[in-house]
Amino acid sequence: MTDTSTMLSTVQEIATALKDKPGALLPILHGVQDALGYIPSDSIPVIAKALNLSRAEVHGVISFYHYFRETPPGKQTIHLCRAESCQAMGGNALANHVKSKLGVDFHETTADGEFSLEPVYCLGNCACSPAMQIGTDIYGRVTDELFDTLIANKGVAA
Secondary structure, three states: OOHHHHHHHHHHHHHHHOOOOOOOOHHHHHHHHHHHHOOOOHHHHHHHHHOOOOOHHHHHHOOOOOOOOOOOOOOOOEEOOHHHHHHHHHHHHHHHHHHHHHHOOOOOOOOOOOOEEEOOOOOOHHOHHHHEOOOOOOOOOOHHHHHHHHHHHOOOOO
């Protein structure tokens, strides 16, 4: 959704529908991200006005929660587990490899728009650490080589 007026209309509809709920800011932010894939900076004044909050208050919540994106996501999202079990089984070295291979850090998207890299703090696959998820597929015992193979099979040169 690239049309600014359509985007703002969508944000306004979500804010209007949810503004009277207790603790409405989080449901509105989730609704916007679900509808648009991220929370555009242009949506912050609309949300702030609907809830009688400052723009800084809305932005503060968006930046506090790692779940919320302020940039459009890639075609696919890679969630790399950062929990203790995965870290103990080589997750930090894997994270360094993944970042280097993709040329991005956590919360960023590759230049070609193919992949976004996000940390996650447990995929429930602790017995097969380190774990990651690409789209809806979860992988265990991920090595640098397995990552490279998976990325190559997703259409990106490894």
